[in-house]
Amino acid sequence: MTTFTRNTTAVSRQDAKTPRKSESRKAFASAFLGVFAPLREARVFAFAVAMTLPLAVQAHKGWLAPSKTVLDVDQWITVDAGVSTEPFVRDHNPLRLDALTITAPDGSTVAPENAATGKLRSTFDLQLTQAGTYRIAVLNEGLMASWDEDGKPKRWRGSPASFASEVPAKAKGLKVSETRGRVETFATAGTPNDGALKPTGKGLELVPVSGIADLFVGEDATFRFLLDGKPAAHLDVDLIRDGTRYRNATGEQHLKTDAEGLIKLSWTAPGLYWISASVSDNKASLPQATERRASYTATVEVLSP
């Protein structure tokens, strides 16, 4: 049974104290996004964590910010990657680039240039040497475990390979969940194509129906969300336009896909848009996990007509 939950859905453990809950939420979200690459740091946050994993947490938002998305062949773009409360605001943590994959229009994988991770954001350059649409994706996959050790809650985050050696198999109250978070953006040189846009059939994904390259104010765009390759019906989708720092309200839009997983977006103003959705269910693909959380975030650029 699949349940779609909004990012802000309350955690299932109601008896936890509110401040502790929000602290653990933050830690979870940060770790989930791969911000704290060293495992030790993730463990620092293991205090004050409830035994039950919060099913839907996203105190911080991961994002990719491309300098441009509509270009000619051979032009360069630079992309920033970060994690922050408001999308595109560089004031919290970088989004690690360990799991960055850039797919060229012909489906091949290309490497970024000048990749660096700073205090507040990661960055890399990319020359669009092929005509068509590039997919730039940071895919974080892993396992999260929580258990009780001598009356103290323990948390662990890592790969399936290290699970057996690092997580006691018979721990009390052991709860294991699989996470799969995809943060994407797209850039097109010349005429768009869909060679890089084929869905993988795993986790939550977005497939453009009306195109991802030519988004203009005054024209509706239709996208389809897929969960494990199948339409993600009635999925909650959040939409935020950049520039939140320079206005009083975030202006977040809460939308929902229809029965076919389709969502129609009407752009009110030009800018970079952050589109995000997440799902929690019991369809974990790894044998160790009983739950999984799949999330998807895309950045698209909308121009004025």
Next chain:
Amino acid sequence: MKSRHLFPLLTALGALPAQAAQLDVSVQIPQLDVAEYHRPYVAVWVEREDRSVAANLSVWYQIKRGGPAPAGADGKPQSGTKWLPELRQWWRRGGRDLKMPADGLSSATKPVGSHDASYGDKSPLAALPPGRYKLVVEAVREDGGRELVDLAFDWPASKATTLEAQGQSELGAVRVAVKP
């Protein structure tokens, strides 16, 4: 009596693309009081009602001095084509599919003033099926802004018609004269 039968026949003929139909286009580049002036990039095209491109008429962009763009260090042209995507409607409507420079289409940027061109039976317009079209002029300037002006017209025209629109920033008067 004979003329009575001739009249509908002539009318029917008139509905076909007229051989002599002509479109005169005038695009004014305004004088701007700015410290640093760069001539605008301008694209002129005719679009169908579904906004697809029926005919590209002209593209003015920076073609480096000395004719076609010289090759850069990587053997590829190093001209001002880099900024053509800034003509963003033209770019998405088909500009990106053209190879620049293009014969009979691209030329260097133009100075302040009115620039006239006529398109007759030897232009891409000759092959246009009759219908309602839009002339679109898009201009974008380095260190400046962008503006798009369009004018709807019927092709071919039943009678000589002149249409005019006034740009507000990057374009001055844009005029279209359709002649049957």
